[in-house]
Every structure is written in structure tokens, then in C-alpha cells.
Amino acid sequence: MQPKRNAARRNLRKGLDLIFVHNPVLITGLALAPVIMGGFTVKNGMGLSLVFAMVTIPVLVLSSFLGMLPEKIPQYVRTIACAVLAALMLIPARLLAGGIAPNLFDSLGMYFSMMALNTVWLVCAPSCQKKKPQWALWDGVCHSLGFFVCTLLISLVREFLAYGTFWGGATALPVKFPPAAYAFGGFIIVGSAAAALRWGIDRAQDIGRLVRRQQKKWRMGR
Amino acid sequence: MNSLISIFTLLLTALVLQNAVFSRALDVTALLAIPFEKKSLRLFGLILTGVSTIASLLAGLLNPLMGQWKNVQYLRPVLYIILLAALYGIACLVLDWKKRDWLRDHTALLIAAFFNCAAYGAMALTVYSSYNWLESAASGMGVGLSFLLAVFLLEQGKRCMSICNIPKSFRGLPAELVYVGLISLSLYGLIGHQLAA
Numbered sequence: 001m002q003p004k005r006n007a008a009r010r011n012l013r014k015g016l017d018l019i020f021v022h023n024p025v026l027i028t029g030l031a032l033a034p035v036i037m038g039g040f041t042v043k044n045g046m047g048l049s050l051v052f053a054m055v056t057i058p059v060l061v062l063s064s065f066l067g068m069l070p071e072k073i074p075q076y077v078r079t080i081a082c083a084v085l086a087a088l089m090l091i092p093a094r095l096l097a098g099g100i101a102p103n104l105f106d107s108l109g110m111y112f113s114m115m116a117l118n119t120v121w122l123v124c125a126p127s128c129q130k131k132k133p134q135w136a137l138w139d140g141v142c143h144s145l146g147f148f149v150c151t152l153l154i155s156l157v158r159e160f161l162a163y164g165t166f167w168g169g170a171t172a173l174p175v176k177f178p179p180a181a182y183a184f185g186g187f188i189i190v191g192s193a194a195a196a197l198r199w200g201i202d203r204a205q206d207i208g209r210l211v212r213r214q215q216k217k218w219r220m221g222r
Numbered sequence: 223m224n225s226l227i228s229i230f231t232l233l234l235t236a237l238v239l240q241n242a243v244f245s246r247a248l249d250v251t252a253l254l255a256i257p258f259e260k261k262s263l264r265l266f267g268l269i270l271t272g273v274s275t276i277a278s279l280l281a282g283l284l285n286p287l288m289g290q291w292k293n294v295q296y297l298r299p300v301l302y303i304i305l306l307a308a309l310y311g312i313a314c315l316v317l318d319w320k321k322r323d324w325l326r327d328h329t330a331l332l333i334a335a336f337f338n339c340a341a342y343g344a345m346a347l348t349v350y351s352s353y354n355w356l357e358s359a360a361s362g363m364g365v366g367l368s369f370l371l372a373v374f375l376l377e378q379g380k381r382c383m384s385i386c387n388i389p390k391s392f393r394g395l396p397a398e399l400v401y402v403g404l405i406s407l408s409l410y411g412l413i414g415h416q417l418a419a
Contacts, residue, residue, distance in 0.1 A: 029255025029395045033339045036247040076314035079333055080307045087303035091296055105295075110346035113299030117306075117337050119251045183245055184410055187403025195389075195396035202391065 011135050015142035021201055024143050025150040026194040030119040035151050036186035038111040042167050045155030047097045047104040049148040051115040054093040055086045056147075057140035059121040060128045064136035067129030075126075082125050086116040120147070154193055158185065229360040236364020239413055242340050243372035244406040248365065249340035253372055254398050260377070262331060267373050269335040271366025273309065274344040278362025280305055281345040282355035302345045303337075310336035340365050375405060 024030045031052065039045045059082050066078040090113055097104045097112070105112055120143050128136040156166070161180035164171055179185045242248040249270070252258070258266055281302060288294050288301070313332065317325040325332070335341075344365040348358040379401045388397050 027395075030251055032250045032255070032399075033247040036250065074314070074318065075329060076311065076318075079337075080311050083303060083307040083310075083337055087300040087307075090299050090303075094296060110343055110350070113302075113346070114339050114342055116299065116303055117339060117342050119256070119334075119338075122333055122337055123256075182410065183247055184403045184406035186247065187399050187406055191392075191396045191399030191403060194399065195391045198396070199391040 011138065015135075015138045018139070018142040019146045019149060020197070023146045023150055023197060024120050025147060026190070026197045027201075029194075030123060031115075031147060032190065034108075034111045034115055034118070035154060036190055037183060038108045039151050039155040039158065040162060040181040040186065041107070041159045041165075042152065042155050043101045043104060044108055045151040046100050047108060047112065048115065049144070049151050050097055050100065051090070051093040051112060052118060052120075052147045052151075053140075053144035054096070055089045055116050055118065056121050056143055057137065058089055059086050060124060060136045060140040060143075061133050063121075063125040063128040064131050064133045067131070078129070079125070082121065083117075086121065090116050150193070154190060157193075158189060161185075161189075225356065229356065232357055232360045233364045233367070236361055237368050237371060239409065241368040241372065241409060242343065242365045243369060244402065244409050246343060247339075248343040249338050249369055250402065252334055252338060252340075253369070253376060254395055254402070256334060258331070263373055264370070265328075266331055266335055267366065267370040269332070270338065270340055270369055271363060273306075273336055274341045274362040274366045275359055276362070277302075277306060277309060277341050278344045278348055278365075279355060279359040280309075281348045282353055282358025285349055285358075298349065299342075299346075302342060305345075306336055306341055340369055372402075376402070379405075 018024060022028060025032060025035055034048050034052075038048050062085050063078070063082055066073075066081060069078075093115075094105055094112070101107070124139060124143070128139060131139070158180045159165055160171065160173075161175060161177045162185070163178075163181070164173065164175045180189065236242070240246070243250055243253060252266060252270075253263075284301070284305075288298060291297060310332070313336070314325065317332075344362040347353075347361055347365075351357075351361070353361055376398065379398070383397055383401070392400070
């Protein structure tokens with residue numbers, strides 16, 4: 001019972017790490033293209049996150065079920081099945097995205113549909129074949145949360161810098177630096193955000209280590 | 223002669239001015255994040271060039287037929303991805319029959335080369351730019367070749383960065399992203415754009 005509980009705890013922890021410590025975009029560098037090219041307004045960021053979740057979660061769960069099939073079925077057939085599901089998920093995603101903003105699809109252009117080929121599921125699907133469906137689902141949810149947090153932050157900064165607005169509405173600060181919305185602005189801002197997150201994680205780990213050392217000292221002192 | 227000139231122009235535009243990596247961020251993940259060796263990355267680029275050329279050619283041939291469909295904007299991306307999956311399936315079947323060991327060793331590379339932003343982007347560009355089948359194939363080839371050019375430029379960048387004293391948090395992916403951003407900015411300037419004063 002205890003090893004089972006420990007494994008579950010480990011899996012839960014691993015999943016939660018995907019939100020910040022192993023963020024799929026800023027730390028691992030997956031699914032960069034849509035964030036760099038499409039994430040220049042908060043609406044776009046929300047739309048991208050929605051499509052990402054709608055594609056990645058079902059594909060990872062399907063991948064886990066495909067892992068239960070006999071080994072005779074070649075790996076490439078499983079990959080094709082995942083790709084077809086990812087493509088089909090674009091249809092409901094597009095219908096839902098219309099609810100966020102009617103012109104979202106036009107604003108994102110080909111980067112909306114490109115989410116169906118995001119590298120997160122391409123990289124994680126083989127490992128999900130060895131996992132139980134509930135853990136594949138957990139992986140998908142945590143990857144989506146990690147993508148959402150990163151995309152939202154980057155698109156918020158870029159919209160504010162480029163247009164001085166938030167969700168299309170004017171803000172009190174008169175900032176306007178249009179290059180933040182361009183491709184090169186995206187590269188530089190995403191690169192800087194990745195460095196900032198790494199710095200933050202390093203500092204948090206340093207503080208954690210220091211606290212643990214102090215606790216140990218206090219315990220020994222008692 | 224005219225079509226030859228237009229194809230050459232298309233290739234040059236795709237290679238430099240509208241470089242798939244620097245102007246559209248296509249397949250930047252394969253370039254920066256997936257840990258391919260130098261040789262594998264070049265092989266990946268070559269396979270990608272072949273895939274994007276064939277996929278764009280097929281897209282160029284299919285576009286006039288799809289234009290008559292109802293709700294084509296919903297179905298087109300789905301069809302393009304299914305087309306890529308079919309191409310991947312055919313390639314794997316042939317390799318499984320002829321070179322099983324090679325297929326086993328290069329599974330991850332093949333998946334990344336067939337299911338990626340650049341191959342899909344090359345197909346999508348044929349619609350946005352209303353290319354005919356020949357122009358579509360040339361533009362697809364340009365996308366693949368532009369990836370190879372980006373690989374070469376990034377190798378030079380990495381070589382220079384390895385002898386620089388980069389702050390710890392910027393080492394690796396962040397510095398490479400900023401480097402790609404600076405090349406992208408220079409290409410933006412090369413086209414003749416000027417930043418707002």
C-alpha cells in the first residue's frame with residue numbers, strides 16, 4: 001500500500017513541476033512557435049492555451065490507451081492515430097475559440113491549427129504509453145497549465161508593451177512599443193522570460209536549501 | 223523562363239527574407255530544444271526539406287479541389303495534418319520493408335520531421351499566398367532549405383556563445399532565443415522596415 005501511495009505522490013509532484021520548474025515552453029523549449037508568433041495579445045494567449053489543452057490532453061490519454069495494445073502494432077501506427085485525433089480536435093477547438101473572440105482564428109492564422117502538431121504531445125506521447133490513463137490525463141492537464149501560465153504572462157507583457165492595452169482595453173500607462181508584437185520581439189521576450197524563470201527557480205531552490213539547513217541546525221540545537 | 227525566374231525569386235524569398243525560422247518561428251523547437259546531434263540535425267533538415275516540398279506540392283494540387291467545399295476553413299487544417307500522417311505512414315512502411323534497423327534508430331527524428339510546424343506551415347502558406355502547384359513545391363523546398371540555413375547560422379552562434387561569459391540563467395535556450403531574435407531583427411531591417419521612432 002505504502003509504495004503505491006509513494007508512487008502516486010511522486011507522479012503528482014512530477015506533474016506539478018511541469019507548471020513552473022519544468023515548464024514546457026520556458027524551460028523545456030517545446031511549443032515555442034505559437035507563443036512567439038501568436039502570443040502578442042491576451043486574447044490570443046487564451047485562445048492558444050485553449051487549443052493546446054483541447055489537443056494535448058486527449059492525445060496523451062489516447063496514447064496511454066494505445067500503450068495497452070499488443071506490441072505487434074508498430075509505433076508508427078500509434079503515432080498516426082495520435083496525429084489524426086489531434087487534427088480532429090481542431091474542429092471543436094475552433095468552435096470554442098469563437099466564444100473567446102470571434103476573430104481569434106483570423107488573428108492567429110496558421111498558428112491556431114499548428115497547435116495540433118505541438119511538440120509537447122509528440123515528445124510525451126511515447127512515455128505516456130507506459131502510464132495509466134489517469135496519469136496521462138494528469139500529465140496533459142499539468143502541461144496545459146504550464147503552457148497557460150507561460151503564454152498568459154508573455155502575451156500580457158507583449159500586449160502591454162506593444163499596444164499599451166489589456167484584453168483590448170486601454171490602460172492608464174501610455175506605453176507603446178510595437179516591435180514587442182513582432183517575431184523578433186517575441187524571440188527576445190520569450191528568451192528573457194525563460195532566463196527570468198530560471199533565475200527565480202534557482203533562487204527558490206537556494207532559499208529552500210537554506211531553510212532546510214537552518215531547520216536542521218535548530219533541531220540539533222534542541 | 224518567366225516561371226523559372228518566379229520560382230528562383232520564391233526560393234530566395236523563402237530562404238532569406240521570409241526565412242521559416244527567423245521570420246515565422248517555424249520549427250524553432252527542433253532547432254533549439256530537441257537534443258539532436260549536429261549530424262542528426264542536418265539529416266533532420268534534409269528530411270524536412272523533402273517532406274515540406276512533397277507536402278506543399280500535394281497541398282498545391284488539392285487546394286483548387288478543396289476551394290469548392292463547404293466549411294473548408296474548418297476542414298483544411300485537418301486534411302493537411304491527415305496528409306502529413308499519410309506521408310509519414312508511407313515512409314515508415316517503405317523503411318520497415320527495406321531498412322528496418324534504420325527506422326528503429328531514427329524513429330524520433332522521423333516523427334519530428336513529418337509532424338512539425340514547418341511542414342504544416344509550408345502547406346498553409348500555399349493557401350495564404352494562392353500558389354499554383356509548382357510555386358507551392360518551390361515554396362515548400364524554400365522552407366526546408368531555410369531551416370538548413372538556420373541550422374548553419376545557429377551552429378556559428380553556438381560556437382561564439384561557447385567562448386563568451388554568459389550569465390548562468392541565460393545559458394542555453396534563453397541565450398539562443400535572444401540570438402535568433404537578433405538575427406530575425408536584422409532580417410526585418412534588411413527587408414527595409416523601420417522601427418517606429
